[in-house]
Amino acid sequence: MNILVATEKAFSPFAIRQIREVTEAAGFTLVLLENYTDKSQLLNAVSTADALIVRSDKVTSEVLNAAIQLKIVVRAGAGYDNLDLQACTSRNVVAMNTPGQNANAVAELVFELLLYQIRGGFSGKTGSELRGKTIGLHGFGNVGKYVADIARGFGMDIYAYDPFVSERVMKNNSAKQSTDINEMYSKCKYISIHMPLNEKTMKSVGYELIKKLPQNGVVVNTARKEIINEDGLLKIFEERKDVCYLSDIEPDCKSVFEEKYKGRYIFTAKKMGAQTEEANINAGVAAARQIVDYFTKGIEKYRLNK
Known part of the structure; x- marks a missing residue:
């Protein structure tokens, strides 16, 4: 099971270490696409992803079309206007956020x-x-x-x-x-x-x-x-x-x-609200745990496209 973390604005290294611990403890493989500069990089990376963690990255119909085996996407943060919920639903992809973490x-x-x-x-x-x-x-x-x-x-x-x-x-x-x-x-x-x-x-x-x-x-x-x-x-x-x-x-x-x-x-030069070490860890780890819980226990607590 491949879990892709795709972030134009990367998580902190410490947050990635904790995300990796959570996913690999469940027997999943963590794949990173950090600081990407072109949408084509994202389209290529999602093609083999079973799960996707993003921050403010846009998950559009085009991205979902490329993600042929994707089952769940989690926005690490509260706002989710960057997720096309209608497209997620039409492709049977569960969409979640992580409210309160940042x-x-x-x-x-x-x-x-x-x-x-x-x-x-x-x-x-x-x-x-x-x-x-x-x-x-x-x-x-x-x-x-x-x-x-x-x-x-x-x-x-x-x-x-x-x-x-x-x-x-x-x-x-x-x-x-x-x-x-x-x-x-x-x-x-x-x-x-x-x-x-x-x-x-x-x-x-x-x-x-x-x-x-x-x-x-x-x-x-x-x-x-x-x-x-x-x-x-x-x-x-x-x-x-x-x-x-x-x-x-x-x-x-x-x-x-x-x-x-x-x-x-x-x-601010870039959206800085969630740019703290603590918020990185909280939101990223919460996203990883929600993905693990979804695949292992069927939990959909923060599902957005019901």
């Missing part, structure tokens, strides 16, 4: 971005503090809960909006429930976005929401760039000189920000 890494990045911005990029200029400030969490899954925990440590006033999470769960995690998303954006100086990308969330945060932010409001996006309506974002940046946007992935309109809005944005 949540703390993403949550910590929220505050790394925030602190750098509100302290003026550590330039020596007078900055601001987080204690006593309001933060609104747009989405309250695994990452949102960790963000709330860290925000509590900073002494922040925490609000959360998520129609799929109860008030009790939010209260147990130190957040006050917001039932009106417009009200939360109006109330909170800092907004941190933690929604999955789907048809409903695509371009759902734009001009009408962002314009409601208080003076010197900041939007932090460690989810997906497609959640932001970039036309609306640019419009509010043109109208208001106080709003900032911090993102864990460069928007398509990056060049406009570079030309016109210096000092009001931070974009």
Whole structure:
């Protein structure tokens, strides 16, 4: 049984060692395709794979057509918009993710971005503090809960909006429930976005929401760039000189920000939320264990295409 780890952005060496231990202990063969630069390399590698572990790599219909003996693909991470679930289903390939495994890494990045911005990029200029400030969490899954925990440590006033999470769960995690998303954006100086990308969330945060932010409001996006309506974002940046946007992935309109809005944005060079040793290990090993459990016990706990 061949388990292929195919990653444009490789796991850490220590994570690979642990993935290998899990797969080889079950009698499977681990195959690595790391830091590949051309899709043809992936298409060639998947042709002999029974199982596939990816990170943000796109598993498309073309990839699945080449993977003639593939039975399961696991996205090592929570977001799975890089998996074509319909194509997986039509080819009888089980698709899974590993929710929660990199949540703390993403949550910590929220505050790394925030602190750098509100302290003026550590330039020596007078900055601001987080204690006593309001933060609104747009989405309250695994990452949102960790963000709330860290925000509590900073002494922040925490609000959360998520129609799929109860008030009790939010209260147990130190957040006050917001039932009106417009009200939360109006109330909170800092907004941190933690929604999955789907048809409903695509371009759902734009001009009408962002314009409601208080003076010197900041939007932090460690989810997906497609959640932001970039036309609306640019419009509010043109109208208001106080709003900032911090993102864990460069928007398509990056060049406009570079030309016109210096000092009001931070974009990571590559999506960095899960780029910690711990998150690498957690997500990679979880993916390997889920594959082993699927083949040996028929467990499909985190199956996405049911």
